[in-house]
Amino acid sequence: MSNLPESTVYGGPQSRSPWKRITLRHLGLKYEKKQAITAVTAYDYPSAVHVDEAGIDICLVGDSVGMVVHGHDTTLPVTMADMLLHCRAVARGANRPLLVGDLPFGSYEQSAQQAVESATRLLKEGGMDAVKMEGGGGSRVAAAKAIAEAGIAVMGHVGLTPQAISVMGGFRPQGRSAESALQVLEHALALQAVGCFSIVLECIPSPIAAAVTSALHIPTIGIGAGPFCSGQVLVYHDLLGMMQHPHHAKVTPKFCKQYASVGSIIQAALSEYREEVSSQAFPSAMHTPYRIDKAQTNAFLNELEKRGFHEAAEAASEAAVQDEQAGEPHIKTLPD
Incomplete structure (x- = not known):
């Protein structure tokens, strides 16, 4: 007799985590029960282990790695090779959360075929469970549709879309006029219609996020979008307060709550190490x-x-x- 649940066809990979492995079905059940979905953006093995042990639902390997880890001013320089490297590291550390990898700029805009090929690589080579892509108009919707039809779970992303800062004029909040707010809603509905399982709402006013969340029948994951989304996501380094350099180009976003000041602890430890080596105490x-x-x-x-x-x-x-x-x-x- 199999010890697997009756609803399970086969075992699949077994998680080392004490938490149950998260799937789209689990997220759907939380959404139906109006239970908040938790997500954290992480980029490497150590942070992925922490996310895993904390019982977070979704671990997003974001292209924001270009700014947070590699020091770029935008996400635009991030390549597919960069994303695959970080996705593999996260996949080795996080066994419990649903793993979502960002499609970087230039990897899905040219055609539906390019989008499917890039998404396939994030799953086959990067170890991801799903992909995320930015934008909800025109070719972006076609790309999302093609990815979903290829049997790959895709998460949408509307509002502030960092890959589009050249046309947005910088990292600016969206949905602050009736016209802009309606566009956010229309983009979200379009992505839902082509098969996205969830949509990130970034840097939009809380009432707009509430309206979009109410209008959809899939979960919304907010980041700088207020408390009325189906779930929330923050970047690992931001919520831990790791960025300490006073002249660093990246400052902690206004919407982020710092749950710790790990950066100051790290700085103090490194300074103490330097002093002990210098004095030969260590x-x-x-x-x-x-x-x-x-x-x-x-x-x-x-x-x-x-x-x-x-x-x-x-x-x-x-x-x-x-x-x-x-x-x-x-x-x-x-x-x-």
């Missing part, structure tokens, strides 16, 4: 765990003397004396 005996017995030390010293390395023999002898005075290290030695 490494101490506690952090010098590997020992060589006295007989082997003497054999080594004799060989150094035979070969004429007198200063090296003296340095090794002094270090051996210090090791002996320090006693046994507190860290357990590893086997040879």
Whole structure:
């Protein structure tokens, strides 16, 4: 007898996480029950492990990696190779959340075929469960339709779409006029109509986000869009307060709540490390765990003397004396 649930056809990959693996079905059930969906944007293995352990529903590998990790002023320089590298790292660290990878600028605009090929790569090579793409007009809708029809789950993104800053005139909030708000709604409806399973609403007024969320029958994920969306997403580095450089081009967005000030802790730790290395307080005996017995030390010293390395023999002898005075290290030695 199989120990799988009756509704399960086959086992598939098993998560190491104590949480259940999230699928579109799970998100749909949360949406039906009006339970808020949680999402975090992360870019590497360590952050993905944290997101996984926290029980977050969606882990988005965003093209914002170009700004947050690589220091660009926009997301436009990010390539498909960049995204695949970061997607693979996240996929190795996060076993529980639904993994969504951003299609970078230039990877889906030319044709529906290009869009499907790029989306396919994010799943096959990047280990993603779904893809996200920006924009809700014209060719973007056609691209989303083609991706969905190819059997790939696609998340839409309307409002502020960072890949379109050249026509938007910068990172500006959207939906602040009746005309702009209606366009946000129309784009969201168009993406829903072609098969998107969810839509990100970025940097739009709360009443507009509430209206769009009410008009759709798929979840909305807000970022700078107020509390009335079906869920929320923030960038890992932003919510942890990791960006500390006073002259850094990227400042924490106004809509982001910092749940920690990890950056100040990191800065203090690095400064303390520099000071201890400079003063030779580190490494101490506690952090010098590997020992060589006295007989082997003497054999080594004799060989150094035979070969004429007198200063090296003296340095090794002094270090051996210090090791002996320090006693046994507190860290357990590893086997040879």
